[in-house]
Amino acid sequence: MASTAASPPPAAGDHPRVLLRGFLSSETCKELEFVHRSCGAAGYRPSVVSTSLPHLAATGCGHLLLPFVPIRERLRDAVESFFDCHFDLFIEFTGLISWCKGSSIGWHSDDNKPYLRQRAFTAVCYLNNHGEDYTGGILQFQDGDPSSIIPVAGDVVIYSADNRNVHRVNEVTDGERLTLTLWFTRDRAYDEDPKLLTFLSQTSLSCEPTEQNSYIPMPASDNMYWFSYDQSGFDIRCARVHILGFSFHSSSGESNTSVLPDEDDPIELLGKQLRLGRGDDVLEKIFSNSLHALQVVQFYYWKAPVLAARARREQSFPGSETGCYQIIHNSKGTELPLPCNDTLAQTILGSYNTAEVAFEWNDFALAVAMWESYSEELKKQLLTFLPYWLSSETIFVVDPSELQNQSNSPMRSGFASFFGDVAGREL
Numbered sequence: 376m377a378s379t380a381a382s383p384p385p386a387a388g389d390h391p392r393v394l395l396r397g398f399l400s401s402e403t404c405k406e407l408e409f410v411h412r413s414c415g416a417a418g419y420r421p422s423v424v425s426t427s428l429p430h431l432a433a434t435g436c437g438h439l440l441l442p443f444v445p446i447r448e449r450l451r452d453a454v455e456s457f458f459d460c461h462f463d464l465f466i467e468f469t470g471l472i473s474w475c476k477g478s479s480i481g482w483h484s485d486d487n488k489p490y491l492r493q494r495a496f497t498a499v500c501y502l503n504n505h506g507e508d509y510t511g512g513i514l515q516f517q518d519g520d521p522s523s524i525i526p527v528a529g530d531v532v533i534y535s536a537d538n539r540n541v542h543r544v545n546e547v548t549d550g551e552r553l554t555l556t557l558w559f560t561r562d563r564a565y566d567e568d569p570k571l572l573t574f575l576s577q578t579s580l581s582c583e584p585t586e587q588n589s590y591i592p593m594p595a596s597d598n599m600y601w602f603s604y605d606q607s608g609f610d611i612r613c614a615r616v617h618i619l620g621f622s623f624h625s626s627s628g629e630s631n632t633s634v635l636p637d638e639d640d641p642i643e644l645l646g647k648q649l650r651l652g653r654g655d656d657v658l659e660k661i662f663s664n665s666l667h668a669l670q671v672v673q674f675y676y677w678k679a680p681v682l683a684a685r686a687r688r689e690q691s692f693p694g695s696e697t698g699c700y701q702i703i704h705n706s707k708g709t710e711l712p713l714p715c716n717d718t719l720a721q722t723i724l725g726s727y728n729t730a731e732v733a734f735e736w737n738d739f740a741l742a743v744a745m746w747e748s749y750s751e752e753l754k755k756q757l758l759t760f761l762p763y764w765l766s767s768e769t770i771f772v773v774d775p776s777e778l779q780n781q782s783n784s785p786m787r788s789g790f791a792s793f794f795g796d797v798a799g800r801e802l
């Protein structure tokens with residue numbers, strides 16, 4: 376496999392590891408942050424939220440895998456080059472992880488359990504900044520250099536997963552520490568790509584990319600969004616919209632007489648159509664479910680600086696009515712009665728700094744439309760690349776010159792062999 380341009384010398388010494396500074400651009404970090412804050416579910420450790428690629432594919436967000444594809448490839452090249460691998464590596468796991476207040480991990484190596492023995496190398500990319508976005512959360516190695524790593528957005532540390540790199544992460548004392556973590560294996564049986572391709576084919580091929588429902592997220596089971604902390608907890612979807620000042624409202628009824636469907640479990644309403652409110656206002660737009668609304672909210676905050684600059688330039692949206700949606704005023708009565716420990720949510724997730732963003736419904740309505748074109752474009756790309764991925768059973772950056780050469784298109788053979796072998800469908 377090709378080496379990266381400025382590859383470090385092959386790893387020598389007893390503790391093979393390296394810190395690569397500025398590996399990811401700040402825009403890439405922000406896009407991954409958007410994906411994670413929209414799609415993350417309760418993680419594999421206490422006080423951790425995670426977004427694995429299979430989770431994205433299984434919840435109708437397969438198109439959100441696309442930002443990961445070039446990064447995975449560059450990281451694998453960097454690891455192969457640094458560790459001077461004379462064999463191809465497979466990616467065993469790719470996931471976004473937020474280490475929230477109270478999270479930590481004691482001394483360990485990453486292959487230290489019988490079911491983790493396949494792990495050969497680790498790459499941890501830092502997506503936000505120690506000191507600015509959180510406190511605590513320093514990575515420390517027991518022996519060798521560098522001995523401790525203070526996370527800086529865009530940096531990546533790579534190390535062998537065995538006991539030459541025993542390490543720990545000290546407790547996050549405030550804020551949310553965001554990483555993109557990958558594990559690499561030499562054993563093809565643990566390659567995550569075939570599993571991902573199965574999910575992607577099952578969830579992504581059914582409709583045209585321009586149909587909205589082809590990119591609307593589908594929530595996983597409710598318990599996957601429950602973040603427990605000591606004796607209490609909150610629903611991650613509710614918490615993420617609440618700490619940004621939004622509320623979920625019923626999609627029916629615009630008066631303040633609060634007539635809500637008689638549900639046994641109000642959390643179930645998060646899987647149904649709803650509206651977004653803020654203060655005394657509710658946006659007319661109906662979202663398919665809470666994840667759909669949450670994704671648009673996160674998109675707005677990702678793009679807010681651009682939107683604000685554009686609004687200042689154009690000054691074209693005066694008044695309180697948005698270009699495409701009406702605001703329903705004084706509609707507090709339809710707010711969904713969802714159990715969410717807001718104080719706890721604020722403590723755990725609330726230090727996300729949006730102070731510089733002055734909220735504007737007009738910008739928000741524009742973000743709804745921009746999110747639709749962003750999702751539609753990614754979905755189109757996914758449908759273009761998927762046949763190539765299926766025919767090689769790996770997820771890779773497809774060379775644009777390949778795409779133009781229609782006669783070489785693996786479209787038919789890719790789908791045919793995949794569906795023949797895995798999905799058991801006939802073309």
Ligand SMILES: O=C(O)CCC(=O)C(=O)O
Binds near residue numbers: 499543554556
């Ligand atoms: O996030 C880090 O800095 C390291 C995480 C870690 O040690 C692990 O996930 O095994």
Ligand SMILES: [Fe+2]
Binds near residue numbers: 484485542
């Ligand atoms: Fe680790």
